[in-house]
Amino acid sequence: MPPITLKQLAAELGLSPTTVSRALNGYPEVNEQTRARVAQAATRHHYRPNTRAKALATGRAMAIGHIIPISTQHEIVNPIFADFIAGAGEVYSREGYDMVLSLVPDAEQTRAYREIRAKGTVDGIIVHGPKEDDPRIALLAELGMPFVVHGRATGAKVPYSWVDVNNTRAFQRATEFLLDLGHRRIALVNGLEFMDFAIRRRHGYEAALAARGLATDPALMVQGEMTEAQGAHAARAMLALAHPPTAFLCSSLLSAMGVRREVEAHGLRLGRDVSIVTHDDELGYLRNGEAEPIFTATRSSVREAGRRCAQMLLGIIADPASAPRHEMLEAVLVVGRSTAPAPTIAR
Amino acid sequence: MPPITLKQLAAELGLSPTTVSRALNGYPEVNEQTRARVAQAATRHHYRPNTRAKALATGRAMAIGHIIPISTQHEIVNPIFADFIAGAGEVYSREGYDMVLSLVPDAEQTRAYREIRAKGTVDGIIVHGPKEDDPRIALLAELGMPFVVHGRATGAKVPYSWVDVNNTRAFQRATEFLLDLGHRRIALVNGLEFMDFAIRRRHGYEAALAARGLATDPALMVQGEMTEAQGAHAARAMLALAHPPTAFLCSSLLSAMGVRREVEAHGLRLGRDVSIVTHDDELGYLRNGEAEPIFTATRSSVREAGRRCAQMLLGIIADPASAPRHEMLEAVLVVGRSTAPAPTIAR
DNA sequence: TGCGACATCCAAAGCGCTTTGGGAGCGATT
DNA sequence: AATCGCTCCCAAAGCGCTTTGGATGTCGCA
Known part of the structure; x- marks a missing residue:
């Protein structure tokens, strides 16, 4: 049994489709009594306007696109993503929007964005994982499609809307914190440094030093996929140095866990012999402790970022002519049990 | 500048919309020469048929829905999800389908599925995270909407299509493996046991014993969110028992990492004093080693499961009258460095 | 009594596409 | 020369909704 249509509903009520449509959409030119009748019949039949038809008629798809770049070189389909989506999804479902995901191979980005525009399936786009000089920004601007970037793209020439964490300041602050504790050999276990956020984190770190x-000491700086193995590898290599670091600054909780493992495998104690500060995205399934944090961390909820992005995009769609919007989220430095003053006795 | 429409394209070519449509869609009743002209003009203008209009005309939305239940009690927006989506997304983009996500609070599931059906935004649905006696299955069957369940729902009364890992056999096999190594005190660190997969895993474990x-010893069995903390907590409690386990069977790599941490914190050596076998979903950013696995594990790619689910669903959509389909994926037991014969000397 | 104002409803067009049901043109067949 | 059978194209209807531009009826007021 197919879903009921507006026309059928109208026929049953002895009204015209026009009136039913107006009644349901809250237009004034309909008797309140009729409106009530219509509303009642609608709920009784579980009537829902067909989105495709509505979209065609109104020109609004009531959907937002998230385009996930998939490349052979690295995984953007990462832990961050699920939480971000969850945050954005909250906003969408509250506002009656759908969320459509497209996985697009890096090579076909230009074609894909064009296509999405022409297909008209979405009213706006959220751009994930911006890289330095990301070409997508100019492209979307040219296409005239509303979009918000999660993060920024250093070097973009056109103005655009974004929501970002203050990565520079967060890592600068974290580095200062370690310096204040007396650490001088501080390692940076960073994400891939063609990603914008990783570039900024390094800048923050370097600025503090x-x-x-x-x-800076190149031997104390690595970049890579932010996995547990990355952390372990980096720590293993660095702890074997003639002058090993006394502290690690990690870009993700997973890396930090890898570092911790290797530190402990070396018979060193975390939060005494070696300190770790990590960035913590507050992922649902990867918590940094409960009430009290385990790792000292720069903390910023990626889920919240998802909410903000979604909200901003809907705002832009509602008022496309408005100026580009920006929102900077500040990470807080929370102190856990992974940091302590630098050991004074040389190891 | 809005995207070009079929009609405009036809006008420019001096053809009727009918002919252009047919040319583009490969119908035979059009001159090959004209078809070529049309095709060329189409690519030149970056023409893409408007999906909404096409959907309305054909009755096919060319989109698949993924409904993510969000509940207050636990997170389904979990690490598994991103990888599953990545797998399914590959298939969709290859076949020209869009993927639309809806986050639906547990309480509103019935309403939500009804609504999605009526709105007509998707041609089929993939059901995530089935629980025991999951009501969604009967609901979707009643609505006559094509769907595939990722996993199964013990106790469902209607036939339905699914793709699942043989969780029972995997955990049975893993338990036997540990038993063969001489372990007698084997702990189970399981997922939440209202989730179908967790129930099956426990059954496999129990059957082997x-x-x-x-x-079975209740003191050696825990269930919960599969996080690093869960593993650590469980291990801490169990290692403090009068008769501590000599082996752990974990439901996820994160739990296993937590167990490992606690084991090492107790001064025990993994793969000598204590063994761990974990389930490994082969997540992109959470690898169990590289060439050689770190943990001995029952391994099954959730990304592959995503691909299979998507493929199956498209098959069902193509032939809705066909019988329910099933696909059982077998996990392989890969041996890493986390298992060894049970220590013979009582600790 | 007549007229404008207002409230309430409807017919029809249109969104961009597909698809049914022809119809014109043309060479081949009888 | 009339007919048949193709090939190639087009007009028009329809998918389910919104929206413009009336139409009808009712009421108040001069």
Whole structure:
């Protein structure tokens, strides 16, 4: 049994489709009594307007697109993503929007965005995982499609709307915190540094060191996929150095867990011999402790970022002519049990 | 500049919309030469048929819905999900389908599925995270909407299509493996046991023990969210027992990492004093080692499951009258460095 | 009594596409 | 020369909704 249509509903009520449509959409030119009758019949039949037809008639798809770049070189379909989606999804379902995902191979991005525009399945787009000089931004701007970037793209020439965490400041702050504890050999276990966020994190780290007159040491800086193995590998290599680091700054909880494992495998104690500060995205299934954090961390909810992005995009769609919007989220530095003053006795 | 329409394209070519449509869709009643002209003009203008209009005309939305239940009690928006989506997404984009996600609070499931059906935004649905006696299955069957369940729902009364890992056999096999190594005190760190997969895993574990005439010990069985903390908590409690387990069977790599941490914190050595076998979903960003596995594991790619689900669903949509389909994926037992014969000397 | 104002409803067009039901043109067949 | 059978194209209807532009009826007021 197919779903009931507006026309059928109208026929049953002895009304015209016009009136029923108006009644349901709250237009004034309909008797309140009739409106009530219509509403009642609608709920009785579980009537829902067909989205495709409505979209065609109104020109609004009532859907937002999330385009996930998939490349052979790295995984963007990552732990961050699920939580971000969850946050954005909350907003969409509250506002009656659908969320459509497209996985697009890196090579076909231009074609894909064009196509999505032409197909008209979505009213706006959220851009994930911006890289330095990301070409997608200029493309979307040119296509005239509303969009919000989660993150920023250093080097973009056109203005655009974004929601981002202050990665630079967060990592600068974290580095300062470790410096204040007396650490001088601080390692950076970063994400892939063609990703914008990773670039900014490194800048923050470098700025903090520079402010104290300290030079960076390439041997203490790695970049890569933010996995547990990455952390373990990095720590293993660095702890074997003649001058090993006394502290690690990690880009994700997973990396931090890898570092912790290797630190402990070396017979060192975390939060005494070695300190770790990590960035914590507050992922649903990867918590940094409960009430009290385990790792000292720069904490910023990616789910909240998802909510903000979604909200901003809906705002832009409602008022497309408005100026680009920006929202900077500040990460808070929460102190856990993974940091302590630098050991004074040389190891 | 709005995207070009069929009509405009036809006008430019001096043809009727009918002919252009047929040319583009490969119908035979059009001159090959004209078809070529049309095709060329189409690509030149980046023409893409408007999905909404096409959907309305054909009655096919060319989209698949993934409904993610969100409940207050636990997170289904979990690490599994991103990888599953990635797998399914591959198939969809290859076949020209869109993927639409809806986050639906547990309480509103019935309403939500009805609504999705009536709105006509999708041609089929993939059901995530089935629970015991999951009501969604009967509901979808009644609505006459094509669907495939990722997993199964013990106790469902109607026939339905599913793709599932043989969780029972996997955990039975893993338990036997540990028993063969001489372990007698084997702990089970399971997922939440109202989830179907967790129930089956427990059954497999119990069956293996029973087959050797061993009783289960409630003190060695926990269930919960599969996080690193869960593993650590469970291990801490169990290692403090008078008769601690010599082996752990974990439902996820994260739990296993938690167990490992606690084991090492107790000064025990993994793969000598204590063994761990875990289930490994082969998540993109949570790898169990590289070439050689770190943990001995029952391994089954959730991304592959996503692909299979998607493929099956498209098959059902193509032939809705066909009988329900089933696909059982077998997990392989891969041996890593986390298992060894049970220590003979009592600790 | 007549007229404008208002409230309430409806017919029809249109969104961009597919699809049914022809119809014109043309060479081949009888 | 009339007919048949193709090939190739088109007009028009329809998918389910919104929206413009009336139509009808009722009421108040001069």
